Amino acid sequence: MEGLRENVLDCGVAARPLRGQRTSGDKHLIQPFREGILIAVVDGLGHGLEAAEAAKTVVTTLKHHAGESVLSLVNRCQSTLAGTRGVAASIASFNFTDSTMTWLGIGNVEGVLVRSHNETAPGKEFLLLARGFIGGQVPDLRAFAVPVEAGDTLTFATDGVASDFHEEVNVVQSPQKIADRVLSVHGKDSDDALVLVARFLGSSK
Numbered sequence: 001m002e003g004l005r006e007n008v009l010d011c012g013v014a015a016r017p018l019r020g021q022r023t024s025g026d027k028h029l030i031q032p033f034r035e036g037i038l039i040a041v042v043d044g045l046g047h048g049l050e051a052a053e054a055a056k057t058v059v060t061t062l063k064h065h066a067g068e069s070v071l072s073l074v075n076r077c078q079s080t081l082a083g084t085r086g087v088a089a090s091i092a093s094f095n096f097t098d099s100t101m102t103w104l105g106i107g108n109v110e111g112v113l114v115r116s117h118n119e120t121a122p123g124k125e126f127l128l129l130a131r132g133f134i135g136g137q138v139p140d141l142r143a144f145a146v147p148v149e150a151g152d153t154l155t156f157a158t159d160g161v162a163s164d165f166h167e168e169v170n171v172v173q174s175p176q177k178i179a180d181r182v183l184s185v186h187g188k189d190s191d192d193a194l195v196l197v198a199r200f201l202g203s204s205k
Protein backbone atom coordinates (compact mmCIF):
# COMPACT_ATOMS: atom_id res chain seq x y z
CA MET A 1 0.00 0.00 0.00
CA GLU A 2 2.62 2.51 1.06
CA GLY A 3 4.63 1.75 -2.05
CA LEU A 4 1.61 2.28 -4.28
CA ARG A 5 0.95 5.69 -2.85
CA GLU A 6 4.51 6.82 -3.39
CA ASN A 7 4.19 5.87 -7.01
CA VAL A 8 1.35 8.24 -7.75
CA LEU A 9 3.77 11.13 -8.01
CA ASP A 10 6.83 11.03 -10.28
CA CYS A 11 9.40 13.60 -9.17
CA GLY A 12 12.65 15.03 -10.50
CA VAL A 13 15.00 17.51 -8.83
CA ALA A 14 17.97 19.50 -10.14
CA ALA A 15 20.00 21.86 -7.98
CA ARG A 16 23.34 23.60 -7.60
CA PRO A 17 24.79 26.14 -5.18
CA LEU A 18 25.98 29.58 -6.21
CA ARG A 19 29.40 29.27 -7.83
CA GLY A 20 32.11 29.24 -5.18
CA GLN A 21 29.73 28.12 -2.40
CA ARG A 22 29.72 24.60 -1.05
CA THR A 23 26.29 24.67 0.57
CA SER A 24 23.11 25.79 -1.08
CA GLY A 25 20.45 27.78 0.74
CA ASP A 26 17.87 26.15 -1.53
CA LYS A 27 16.32 22.94 -0.20
CA HIS A 28 13.44 20.70 -1.19
CA LEU A 29 11.17 18.13 0.39
CA ILE A 30 9.14 15.24 -1.02
CA GLN A 31 7.35 13.70 1.94
CA PRO A 32 4.63 11.04 1.66
CA PHE A 33 1.90 10.98 4.31
CA ARG A 34 -1.16 8.82 4.77
CA GLU A 35 -3.40 10.32 2.08
CA GLY A 36 -0.85 12.00 -0.15
CA ILE A 37 2.52 13.65 -0.61
CA LEU A 38 3.82 17.01 0.50
CA ILE A 39 6.17 18.84 -1.86
CA ALA A 40 8.14 21.93 -0.90
CA VAL A 41 10.92 24.15 -2.23
CA VAL A 42 12.54 26.49 0.27
CA ASP A 43 15.03 29.31 -0.36
CA GLY A 44 16.89 30.58 2.71
CA LEU A 45 17.45 34.33 2.44
CA GLY A 46 21.00 35.16 1.41
CA HIS A 47 23.59 32.46 0.70
CA GLY A 48 25.85 30.00 2.44
CA LEU A 49 25.54 28.31 5.81
CA GLU A 50 23.08 30.59 7.56
CA ALA A 51 20.68 30.48 4.64
CA ALA A 52 21.05 26.70 4.49
CA GLU A 53 20.31 26.36 8.22
CA ALA A 54 17.09 28.36 7.99
CA ALA A 55 15.96 26.36 4.98
CA LYS A 56 16.82 23.09 6.70
CA THR A 57 14.78 24.07 9.77
CA VAL A 58 11.74 24.63 7.58
CA VAL A 59 12.19 21.38 5.69
CA THR A 60 12.44 19.45 8.96
CA THR A 61 9.28 21.06 10.33
CA LEU A 62 7.36 20.34 7.14
CA LYS A 63 8.58 16.76 7.11
CA HIS A 64 7.38 16.04 10.64
CA HIS A 65 3.91 17.46 10.03
CA ALA A 66 3.49 16.61 6.34
CA GLY A 67 -0.17 15.57 6.67
CA GLU A 68 -1.34 18.91 8.04
CA SER A 69 -2.95 21.64 5.94
CA VAL A 70 -0.51 23.91 4.14
CA LEU A 71 -1.77 26.92 6.09
CA SER A 72 -1.09 25.25 9.40
CA LEU A 73 2.34 24.17 8.13
CA VAL A 74 3.30 27.75 7.33
CA ASN A 75 2.19 28.86 10.78
CA ARG A 76 4.36 26.18 12.35
CA CYS A 77 7.36 27.25 10.28
CA GLN A 78 6.71 30.87 11.16
CA SER A 79 7.21 30.11 14.86
CA THR A 80 10.16 27.73 14.32
CA LEU A 81 12.03 30.35 12.31
CA ALA A 82 11.92 33.08 14.95
CA GLY A 83 15.41 34.49 15.40
CA THR A 84 16.84 33.00 12.24
CA ARG A 85 17.05 34.29 8.72
CA GLY A 86 13.78 33.95 6.94
CA VAL A 87 12.97 31.82 3.94
CA ALA A 88 10.88 32.02 0.82
CA ALA A 89 8.89 28.84 0.34
CA SER A 90 6.32 27.27 -1.92
CA ILE A 91 4.43 24.23 -0.78
CA ALA A 92 2.02 21.81 -2.47
CA SER A 93 0.04 19.10 -0.78
CA PHE A 94 -1.25 16.39 -3.12
CA ASN A 95 -4.19 14.50 -1.73
CA PHE A 96 -4.71 11.14 -3.39
CA THR A 97 -8.11 10.37 -1.89
CA ASP A 98 -9.83 13.21 -3.73
CA SER A 99 -7.20 13.97 -6.44
CA THR A 100 -6.55 17.53 -5.40
CA MET A 101 -3.48 19.66 -4.93
CA THR A 102 -3.44 22.57 -2.48
CA TRP A 103 -0.62 25.05 -2.99
CA LEU A 104 0.69 28.14 -1.34
CA GLY A 105 3.76 30.33 -1.81
CA ILE A 106 5.38 33.09 0.24
CA GLY A 107 8.22 35.04 -1.34
CA ASN A 108 9.66 34.22 -4.71
CA VAL A 109 9.75 30.46 -5.27
CA GLU A 110 7.71 30.36 -8.46
CA GLY A 111 5.26 27.60 -9.24
CA VAL A 112 3.53 26.48 -12.41
CA LEU A 113 1.06 23.67 -12.98
CA VAL A 114 0.92 22.41 -16.56
CA ARG A 115 -2.28 20.57 -17.40
CA SER A 116 -2.28 17.34 -19.33
CA HIS A 117 -5.74 17.98 -20.80
CA ASN A 118 -5.98 21.42 -22.28
CA GLU A 119 -9.67 21.14 -23.20
CA THR A 120 -10.86 20.96 -19.61
CA ALA A 121 -8.61 23.52 -17.98
CA PRO A 122 -6.23 26.35 -18.84
CA GLY A 123 -2.93 24.94 -20.07
CA LYS A 124 -0.83 26.58 -17.38
CA GLU A 125 -1.71 27.81 -13.93
CA PHE A 126 0.72 29.97 -11.99
CA LEU A 127 1.03 29.99 -8.23
CA LEU A 128 -0.03 33.31 -6.71
CA LEU A 129 2.83 34.32 -4.42
CA ALA A 130 2.27 36.23 -1.18
CA ARG A 131 4.72 39.02 -0.41
CA GLY A 132 7.16 38.74 2.44
CA PHE A 133 8.96 35.69 3.79
CA ILE A 134 8.46 33.04 6.44
CA GLY A 135 10.13 34.22 9.64
CA GLY A 136 9.24 37.84 8.89
CA GLN A 137 6.05 39.71 8.19
CA VAL A 138 3.57 37.46 6.48
CA PRO A 139 0.35 38.87 5.07
CA ASP A 140 -3.01 37.11 5.27
CA LEU A 141 -2.27 33.81 3.65
CA ARG A 142 -4.43 31.98 1.17
CA ALA A 143 -4.05 28.46 -0.07
CA PHE A 144 -5.55 27.39 -3.37
CA ALA A 145 -6.97 23.93 -3.94
CA VAL A 146 -7.22 22.59 -7.49
CA PRO A 147 -8.34 19.24 -8.88
CA VAL A 148 -5.52 17.32 -10.56
CA GLU A 149 -5.60 14.72 -13.30
CA ALA A 150 -3.10 12.11 -14.39
CA GLY A 151 -0.23 13.81 -16.22
CA ASP A 152 -0.64 17.23 -14.62
CA THR A 153 2.87 18.49 -13.91
CA LEU A 154 3.87 20.88 -11.15
CA THR A 155 7.20 22.75 -11.15
CA PHE A 156 8.69 24.88 -8.38
CA ALA A 157 11.85 26.90 -9.03
CA THR A 158 13.81 29.25 -6.76
CA ASP A 159 14.84 32.72 -7.91
CA GLY A 160 18.19 31.34 -9.02
CA VAL A 161 16.18 30.23 -12.06
CA ALA A 162 14.87 32.78 -14.57
CA SER A 163 11.08 33.18 -14.59
CA ASP A 164 10.64 32.04 -18.17
CA PHE A 165 11.58 28.51 -17.03
CA HIS A 166 7.94 27.51 -17.42
CA GLU A 167 8.49 27.34 -21.18
CA GLU A 168 10.45 24.12 -20.64
CA VAL A 169 7.73 22.43 -18.60
CA ASN A 170 5.60 19.90 -20.44
CA VAL A 171 3.58 16.80 -19.68
CA VAL A 172 5.59 14.50 -21.96
CA GLN A 173 9.24 14.42 -20.87
CA SER A 174 10.22 12.78 -17.59
CA PRO A 175 10.20 15.10 -14.56
CA GLN A 176 13.94 14.54 -14.09
CA LYS A 177 14.67 15.50 -17.71
CA ILE A 178 12.57 18.64 -17.34
CA ALA A 179 14.28 19.61 -14.08
CA ASP A 180 17.75 19.13 -15.59
CA ARG A 181 16.85 21.15 -18.65
CA VAL A 182 15.26 23.99 -16.66
CA LEU A 183 18.40 24.28 -14.56
CA SER A 184 20.82 24.17 -17.47
CA VAL A 185 18.89 26.58 -19.69
CA HIS A 186 17.42 29.02 -17.13
CA GLY A 187 19.74 28.76 -14.12
CA LYS A 188 21.37 32.11 -13.18
CA ASP A 189 25.02 32.54 -12.20
CA SER A 190 24.10 34.95 -9.42
CA ASP A 191 22.32 32.68 -6.91
CA ASP A 192 21.73 29.17 -5.61
CA ALA A 193 19.26 27.38 -7.87
CA LEU A 194 16.82 24.52 -7.39
CA VAL A 195 14.08 23.07 -9.57
CA LEU A 196 11.56 20.43 -8.52
CA VAL A 197 9.17 18.82 -10.99
CA ALA A 198 6.31 16.58 -9.78
CA ARG A 199 3.90 14.78 -12.09
CA PHE A 200 0.64 13.40 -10.77
CA LEU A 201 0.13 9.90 -12.15
CA GLY A 202 -3.47 9.45 -10.99
CA SER A 203 -4.80 8.03 -7.77
CA SER A 204 -4.50 4.30 -7.21
CA LYS A 205 -7.92 3.13 -6.15
Ligand SMILES: [Mn+2]
Pocket residue numbers: 043158159160191192
Ligand atom coordinates in the same frame (compact mmCIF):
# COMPACT_ATOMS: atom_id res chain seq x y z
MN1 LIG B 1 17.60 32.66 -4.02
